[in-house]
Amino acid sequence: MTTPVSTSQTEPQRNWKDYFTFNTDHKVIGIQYLVTSFIFYLIGGALAAAIRTELATPESDFVDPEVYNQLFTVHGTVMIFLWIVPAGAGLANYLIPLMIGAKDMAFPRLNAVAFWLIPVGGLLLMASFFIEAPQAGWTSYPPLSLTMGQVGEEIWILSVLILGTSSILGAINFLATIIKMRIPEMGWFDMPLFCWSMVATAIMVLLSTPVLAAALIMLSFDLLVGTSFFDPNGGGDPVVYQHMFWFYSHPAVYIMILPFFGVISDILPVHARKPIFGYRAIALSSLAISFLSLIVWAHHMFTTGTPAWLRIFFMATTMAVAIPTGIKVFGWCATIWGGKLRLNSAMLFGIGFVSSFVIGGLSGVMLASTPFDLHAHDTYFVVGHFHYVLFGGSVLGLFGAIYHWFPKMTGRYMNEFWGKVHFWLTLIGLNITFLPMHELGLEGMNRRIAIYDAEFQPLNVVATLGSYLLAVSTFPFMINVVWAIFKGQPASGNPWKALTLEWQTSSPPLIENFEEEPVLWCGPYDYGIDVPPEDQQSVQELLSEVKTDMGR
Amino acid sequence: MQGSTVNPSQEELQYAETATTEQEHEDHRMFGVVLFLVAESMIFFGLFSAYLIYYFVMPEWPPEGTPELELLLPGVNSLILISSSFVMHRGQTAIKNDDVSGLRFWFTLTAIMGAIFLGGQVYEYSTLEFGLTTNLFASCFYVLTGFHGMHVTLGLFLILFVLLRSRRDNHYSSESHFGVEASELYWHFVDVVWIILFGLVYLL
Amino acid sequence: MTTANKITIIVLAILIAIISLWYGQNHGLLPAAVAPEAEAIDGLFDFMMIIATGLFLLIQGLLIYTAIRFRRKPSDDTDGPPIEGNVALEIVWTGIPTVIVLILSIYSFEVYSTIGGLNPKAAKDEGPQPVAEETQSEQGLMASASDYLALGLGESPANQAKNLTPLSIDVNAIQYAFLFTYPDTGVVASELHVPVGQPIQLNISAGDVIHAFWVPQLRLKQDAIPGREAQLSFTPEKPGTYPIICAELCGPYHGAMKTNLIIESQQDYEAWLQQQQVAQSESLDNAVALENSNSLLTPYANQLGVNQQLLDELKAYSQ
Ligand code: HEA
Numbered sequence A: 001m002t003t004p005v006s007t008s009q010t011e012p013q014r015n016w017k018d019y020f021t022f023n024t025d026h027k028v029i030g031i032q033y034l035v036t037s038f039i040f041y042l043i044g045g046a047l048a049a050a051i052r053t054e055l056a057t058p059e060s061d062f063v064d065p066e067v068y069n070q071l072f073t074v075h076g077t078v079m080i081f082l083w084i085v086p087a088g089a090g091l092a093n094y095l096i097p098l099m100i101g102a103k104d105m106a107f108p109r110l111n112a113v114a115f116w117l118i119p120v121g122g123l124l125l126m127a128s129f130f131i132e133a134p135q136a137g138w139t140s141y142p143p144l145s146l147t148m149g150q151v152g153e154e155i156w157i158l159s160v161l162i163l164g165t166s167s168i169l170g171a172i173n174f175l176a177t178i179i180k181m182r183i184p185e186m187g188w189f190d191m192p193l194f195c196w197s198m199v200a201t202a203i204m205v206l207l208s209t210p211v212l213a214a215a216l217i218m219l220s221f222d223l224l225v226g227t228s229f230f231d232p233n234g235g236g237d238p239v240v241y242q243h244m245f246w247f248y249s250h251p252a253v254y255i256m257i258l259p260f261f262g263v264i265s266d267i268l269p270v271h272a273r274k275p276i277f278g279y280r281a282i283a284l285s286s287l288a289i290s291f292l293s294l295i296v297w298a299h300h301m302f303t304t305g306t307p308a309w310l311r312i313f314f315m316a317t318t319m320a321v322a323i324p325t326g327i328k329v330f331g332w333c334a335t336i337w338g339g340k341l342r343l344n345s346a347m348l349f350g351i352g353f354v355s356s357f358v359i360g361g362l363s364g365v366m367l368a369s370t371p372f373d374l375h376a377h378d379t380y381f382v383v384g385h386f387h388y389v390l391f392g393g394s395v396l397g398l399f400g401a402i403y404h405w406f407p408k409m410t411g412r413y414m415n416e417f418w419g420k421v422h423f424w425l426t427l428i429g430l431n432i433t434f435l436p437m438h439e440l441g442l443e444g445m446n447r448r449i450a451i452y453d454a455e456f457q458p459l460n461v462v463a464t465l466g467s468y469l470l471a472v473s474t475f476p477f478m479i480n481v482v483w484a485i486f487k488g489q490p491a492s493g494n495p496w497k498a499l500t501l502e503w504q505t506s507s508p509p510l511i512e513n514f515e516e517e518p519v520l521w522c523g524p525y526d527y528g529i530d531v532p533p534e535d536q537q538s539v540q541e542l543l544s545e546v547k548t549d550m551g552r
Numbered sequence B: 001m002q003g004s005t006v007n008p009s010q011e012e013l014q015y016a017e018t019a020t021t022e023q024e025h026e027d028h029r030m031f032g033v034v035l036f037l038v039a040e041s042m043i044f045f046g047l048f049s050a051y052l053i054y055y056f057v058m059p060e061w062p063p064e065g066t067p068e069l070e071l072l073l074p075g076v077n078s079l080i081l082i083s084s085s086f087v088m089h090r091g092q093t094a095i096k097n098d099d100v101s102g103l104r105f106w107f108t109l110t111a112i113m114g115a116i117f118l119g120g121q122v123y124e125y126s127t128l129e130f131g132l133t134t135n136l137f138a139s140c141f142y143v144l145t146g147f148h149g150m151h152v153t154l155g156l157f158l159i160l161f162v163l164l165r166s167r168r169d170n171h172y173s174s175e176s177h178f179g180v181e182a183s184e185l186y187w188h189f190v191d192v193v194w195i196i197l198f199g200l201v202y203l204l
Numbered sequence C: 001m002t003t004a005n006k007i008t009i010i011v012l013a014i015l016i017a018i019i020s021l022w023y024g025q026n027h028g029l030l031p032a033a034v035a036p037e038a039e040a041i042d043g044l045f046d047f048m049m050i051i052a053t054g055l056f057l058l059i060q061g062l063l064i065y066t067a068i069r070f071r072r073k074p075s076d077d078t079d080g081p082p083i084e085g086n087v088a089l090e091i092v093w094t095g096i097p098t099v100i101v102l103i104l105s106i107y108s109f110e111v112y113s114t115i116g117g118l119n120p121k122a123a124k125d126e127g128p129q130p131v132a133e134e135t136q137s138e139q140g141l142m143a144s145a146s147d148y149l150a151l152g153l154g155e156s157p158a159n160q161a162k163n164l165t166p167l168s169i170d171v172n173a174i175q176y177a178f179l180f181t182y183p184d185t186g187v188v189a190s191e192l193h194v195p196v197g198q199p200i201q202l203n204i205s206a207g208d209v210i211h212a213f214w215v216p217q218l219r220l221k222q223d224a225i226p227g228r229e230a231q232l233s234f235t236p237e238k239p240g241t242y243p244i245i246c247a248e249l250c251g252p253y254h255g256a257m258k259t260n261l262i263i264e265s266q267q268d269y270e271a272w273l274q275q276q277q278v279a280q281s282e283s284l285d286n287a288v289a290l291e292n293s294n295s296l297l298t299p300y301a302n303q304l305g306v307n308q309q310l311l312d313e314l315k316a317y318s319q
């Protein structure tokens, strides 16, 4: 099936207008997710640029301290709930049915509903800027969040509830699709690793997001009706909120990274022309991470109202996460070792992902150590840590995914030269922006402040300049995408000679994905093992052989 | 399902396939309902954990001055709700034997029992001496029972919806009765949550 | 594997080890340490830096080397070797991190216990309490000790062994200031003065929202939670003036919520205490007059009498 299937006249074509409607095709929805979330990335990034501009000087001169708090609150919320989480869901939507040989998701209409909740929640949050923006941080701890303006806070709660609902609906769909709709020959251990990582992600979403909803409902009652679940003034306990919040929000950070672990596990073997190293270990470590992630939340609360035994227990479980993650990282290194690397943009982003994620992971393990966290908690060391994992990890992984699957989604290649420019600007910009933050934090600069001590200015200026470089780096990407959609070199059904099922159909795929049910004729990563891919004929023959075997 | 990619030579194959996927679809929906209930139960898990933390952390629980909860009425109410689950199950058994009128009978009975439960709940609210913001215990009490009550109401609507649908000829049969199964599972879920809730709030 | 290869690998491993050991102890990333607690934590950090540097060099080195050495030759369209895994290798890279993580946990536990984190007596938590007297409504919770929860750091085992009585100071954090009360003398101050070498025990609480008490040079931080009391213990060793920073977002002026920790000799400390006592008895009359002017600050008006300017600032902020 590696021959490009020409989209003949008899088949209905995707119309650009479809992308603006309540369409139930998983590929349309996937693209809708990706484009919407990217727009929010630009908004979140613009807010980040404003944050960095304010921090270029120690005084609060660019914006008021209140506005500054609104900036990082909305920046954090947008980046998490409107950029990384939906972008991961978008990829999953596009890829899962193709990878498992299904025609669509299990519940196409539910899928469309899940998507359309995103713009609703997003616009609500954006509207808050014109009414009253929330300013208690993306963590929104009471009692502060109860005192900083009722309207803004309630808007924040509602939009997070809407976005949370969307991700729960998405997770139901992903699990049902992966578990129930694989082509019959595909066993659990024949699935591409991206599907494995989505199983792990969906389990976490299903188990943790509702708890956040519960916390936010209680917070709403405190805010609007005057109960005092979290308000010490009426006998409540603010620490309970923190437990409930982090019970979701810690798994949330893995919800934001696991899909991209999957992406990397799929990109590296293709462009290294080697099987993934230790398939089962990598697949199962995703499940291990998702299990562990449910019992580590209090590492965000080492300095709060937590007793000693709790701190120690959560320190140990948190550190344990390094083990399954290490299995993945070393597995990736071994995958590319000794391969025949095609260093195109997708591969560069893949390798860049491993490189930056490891830095963030190592600082994460340091933070997990309770005594050290007493010093580093709520400082720029933490900010440095999570931007390395979120930007260096999730965002680089996402860009890698786009370069890798763009030919599949549009039938055209992206421009390699500008792809590489984008990569190097991003990698350099990211290190200039976020590396100095570690030192700032250790020296004594706390986070969420508009006013800081003059001695910290030099490193802050460096970080600010880095963030401008990051802003510049998005332009080659955006231009590349737009250019490639119209003028890019046409790509065949399987431009990278990859083995997973999504490459066994045309680019872009037909409306119901496959002309006929695809056939598994090898494992997802069997590079260098079977027939040399010199002639398409042999593949075709193989296919028909298998088909007769199956009695078709 | 736009069956538009069909190309003549494969018409037959495609046809057979759509038939099976249709069948499979049925299964998926039930699986989807189960996953949804997992998520639902985690919301209650969150609320219950918060309640338990208060129970253990607060120096005094319920806080001083909270009036004792009456047990008789809620107890009877609980019994009604729990037995309604069994009643409802007879409805499913009926439809499995293609007995639509049986389904209607048992589901109507369930709906009445559910309505009695809700009525009892409202009556209890009206006689209680504390309000939503009286103290932490009171807030917990109203939010927990209220949130559960919302679920009972939703379940009631599902049952009524099934009853409405059952008036159509041949809508439900021993082969196809997703609506019946789903609403029943939901009702059992609401029931189990109530048992835990009752234990926590009234008995603990 | 050829001998040459083996030698290269061994040399590289030794090189990485040397660089990590050196960098881990000479990173210069932390400010001065002014208490034994800080030194214990620094030891831990240095150790983690050594491990992190080693892993960093190993992985980045591998990636860069691979990216250069194993690029595809332009004419070569074949696949790489079909290696699917290697159980021995996988066990090694599961085992080594497991061991590292275990060591790290145990070491952290040790340090945490050295600085008094496990002291159950000092770190008892009374459970949530009503915030301030007048906000206490009928449903307010009465105090009754449930001391199985521990918050913060208690007296360190070393000090306990020496049988020193710690100097106890109450810290009250409000938007946007810290207030320090010396219970023995009733002195209330806006800066924290402590005599060098004397074990200190802070009782930290908050008046409105959550704040956090942080001194980078002590490496210690503890949130101040309204309705709770938490402890923080340390032994100041190096005289000097160090920043006390509020590290938990507490409102727009969170960034301005700062004051000083002044570690001074016993004489200087006593002199300062004396001076404060005199000053406060004089300004008490002034302060009382301020009552009722601002409901938020009323409970603190007495204490704030010491620092008229601070009070004005606070009023400005809270409006
Ligand atoms: C994608 C998101 C993401 C990811 C993947 C992680 C991964 C990890 N995080 Fe991070 N974290 C965040 C996002 C993320 N984090 C965010 C957003 C916050 C701040 C929230 C806020 O307060 O606003 C945060 C905060 C945070 C804290 C709280 C800090 C504080 O506020 O005081 C802690 C503490 O334990 C922590 C730990 C960890 C650990 C141990 C990992 C581990 O999973 C890392 C594991 C990876 C590795 C270790 C590297 C690879 C492994 C090897 C090479 C094997 C060998 C290694 C060893 C033996 C060490 N994180």
Ligand code: HEA
Residues within 6 Å of the ligand: A041, A042, A043, A044, A045, A046, A048, A049, A051, A052, A072, A073, A075, A076, A077, A079, A080, A083, A084, A136, A137, A138, A139, A383, A387, A390, A391, A394, A395, A433, A447, A448, A449, A450, A467, A470, A471, A472, A474
């Ligand atoms: C996925 C998550 C994610 C991502 C990608 C980023 C990306 C960035 N973040 Fe963000 N950040 C968070 C998640 C993320 N952040 C979170 C959760 C917090 C905590 C919030 C809290 O404390 O509550 C935080 C907080 C945070 C702070 C700390 C604020 C504080 O504590 O006071 C800073 C400071 O430098 C910062 C900077 C940046 C920068 C420079 C980028 C850069 O990488 C951004 C680069 C992108 C751009 C610059 C966009 C470029 C495009 C344009 C400029 C085009 C023009 C615009 C239009 C056409 C509309 N972030």
Ligand code: CUA
Residues within 6 Å of the ligand: C173, C174, C175, C176, C210, C211, C212, C246, C247, C248, C249, C250, C251, C254, C255, C257
């Ligand atoms: Cu007080 Cu921040």
Ligand SMILES: [Cu+2]
Residues within 6 Å of the ligand: A249, A250, A253, A297, A299, A300
């Ligand atoms: Cu975490």
